[in-house]
Amino acid sequence: MKKAIQFGAGNIGRGFIGGLLSEAGYHVVFADVNQEIVDKINEDKKYTIYVKDVESKEIVITDISAVNSTKPELIDEIKEAEIITTAVGVRILPIIAPSIAEGIKARKENGSEKYLNIIACENAIKASSQLKEAVYGNLNDEEKAYADKYVGFPDCSVDRIVPPVRLDNPIDVVVENYYEWNVEEASFKGAVPQINGMNLADNLMAYIERKLFTLNTGHCITAYLGNYKGYKTIDESIADDEIFKTVKKAMQQSGMALVNKYGFDKDAHFKYIDKILNRFKNPYLVDDTARVGREPLRKLSATDRLTKPTMTALEYDLPVDALLAGMAAALKYDNAEDPQSVELQDKIKANGAKAALKEVSGITDEKILDDVVAIYEAM
Numbered sequence: 001m002k003k004a005i006q007f008g009a010g011n012i013g014r015g016f017i018g019g020l021l022s023e024a025g026y027h028v029v030f031a032d033v034n035q036e037i038v039d040k041i042n043e044d045k046k047y048t049i050y051v052k053d054v055e056s057k058e059i060v061i062t063d064i065s066a067v068n069s070t071k072p073e074l075i076d077e078i079k080e081a082e083i084i085t086t087a088v089g090v091r092i093l094p095i096i097a098p099s100i101a102e103g104i105k106a107r108k109e110n111g112s113e114k115y116l117n118i119i120a121c122e123n124a125i126k127a128s129s130q131l132k133e134a135v136y137g138n139l140n141d142e143e144k145a146y147a148d149k150y151v152g153f154p155d156c157s158v159d160r161i162v163p164p165v166r167l168d169n170p171i172d173v174v175v176e177n178y179y180e181w182n183v184e185e186a187s188f189k190g191a192v193p194q195i196n197g198m199n200l201a202d203n204l205m206a207y208i209e210r211k212l213f214t215l216n217t218g219h220c221i222t223a224y225l226g227n228y229k230g231y232k233t234i235d236e237s238i239a240d241d242e243i244f245k246t247v248k249k250a251m252q253q254s255g256m257a258l259v260n261k262y263g264f265d266k267d268a269h270f271k272y273i274d275k276i277l278n279r280f281k282n283p284y285l286v287d288d289t290a291r292v293g294r295e296p297l298r299k300l301s302a303t304d305r306l307t308k309p310t311m312t313a314l315e316y317d318l319p320v321d322a323l324l325a326g327m328a329a330a331l332k333y334d335n336a337e338d339p340q341s342v343e344l345q346d347k348i349k350a351n352g353a354k355a356a357l358k359e360v361s362g363i364t365d366e367k368i369l370d371d372v373v374a375i376y377e378a379m
């Protein structure tokens with residue numbers, strides 16, 4: 001039996017990566033802290049992915065089980081796994097790293113010469129490399145040497161919109177039809193697994209930035225502007241012509257930065273942007289602005305979807321006004337249920353918008369900070 005472990009039985013875990021692994025013939029063990037979900041997966045041993053788009057379909061995912069990721073059973077599962085994937089959120093990676101390290105130690109103690117590949121499917125730059133660093137922090141030199149030989153950490157980009165939906169069965173999921181999962185071929189250890197839907201790539205940074213600074217840039221600006229105007233969902237927000245125009249312009253400004261940086265074909269890239277804007281309009285997905293805008297401190301940080309494309313565009317002397325409008329809208333994001341939004345608003349109240357943005361984004365260019373604040377104050 002080929003075994004895969006999917007850390008995080010949430011939306012992407014069940015709605016995308018876990019589903020692909022199961023369809024590729026793996027027995028998928030979901031590892032999660034949510035005991036209710038763990039129990040339900042073990043009880044049903046299957047769930048349904050509802051694809052809701054222009055065309056709808058249902059895919060039943062089978063040959064699955066689950067384990068509580070805080071329990072010792074997880075280590076036994078890691079001993080037998082060929083592949084580990086994560087979709088837990090980038091800030092959770094350091095929390096799961098010690099268990100993964102324990103699993104690697106157990107494999108070494110068993111004298112295992114089986115390869116293990118670990119792919120962090122998170123919205124972040126080189127998330128698997130980040131996880132590797134956290135795992136290696138829990139290994140001694142001998143264990144690191146073992147991991148260097150047998151454990152791969154290929155980076156990836158992961159793209160499918162899977163909003164949380166309350167269905168009668170809590171482990172069923174609703175997804176869009178589109179998906180794209182690009183994984184760095186050269187970093188696999190041992191034979192590269194053949195998984196339908198997993199695209200092997202060699203220029204991963206280009207794929208990661210293409211996705212993060214196009215879909216995620218446009219998506220969060222839609223969320224922040226939509227929230228500001230009182231819309232609840234992404235499709236409602238993008239139907240507002242003023243928001244649509246700002247979002248499209250921001251994606252094109254980020255796009256021109258990518259075209260210059262990576263030599264992408266401009267026409268093809270602008271078509272990619274239009275396709276993404278159509279995905280935002282999907283009326284069958286009820287995707288809250290609060291989900292897409294979640295954790296604004298992370299989204300405004302130096303390497304993420306607002307600041308990084310802006311700084312790249314500036315390096316090439318390209319216009320950035322729509323991206324700055326997106327940042328201003330992020331500063332306006334005020335949601336008492338999102339701890340990072342509360343922290344952001346506290347920082348703004350304590351020190352002003354300019355100082356808060358400077359601290360959160362790492363931007364030191366006074367003119368850019370002033371331009372964002374001018375838009376923010378005019379809103």
Ligand SMILES: NC(=O)C1=CN([C@@H]2O[C@H](COP(=O)(O)OP(=O)(O)OC[C@H]3O[C@@H](n4cnc5c(N)ncnc54)[C@H](O)[C@@H]3O)[C@@H](O)[C@H]2O)C=CC1
Nearest residue numbers: 008009010011012032033069087088089090122123161162
């Ligand atoms: N939902 C989406 O459309 C997409 C999400 N992503 C990325 O995928 C990642 C997960 O996002 P979602 O699936 O939306 O979130 P989610 O909140 O639906 O799922 C996260 C899961 O991780 C579990 N978890 C939390 N701490 C854990 C731990 N210590 N050990 C094991 N499991 C733990 C949670 O209980 C939850 O089931 C994020 O990095 C997100 O940026 C990427 C592309 C699309």
Ligand SMILES: O=P(O)(O)OC[C@H]1O[C@](O)(CO)[C@@H](O)[C@@H]1O
Nearest residue numbers: 123160161162216219220292294
């Ligand atoms: O999961 P994050 O990084 O908080 O951001 C939400 C984003 O993730 C996605 O769910 C999938 O890429 C997008 O829909 C959205 O832009």
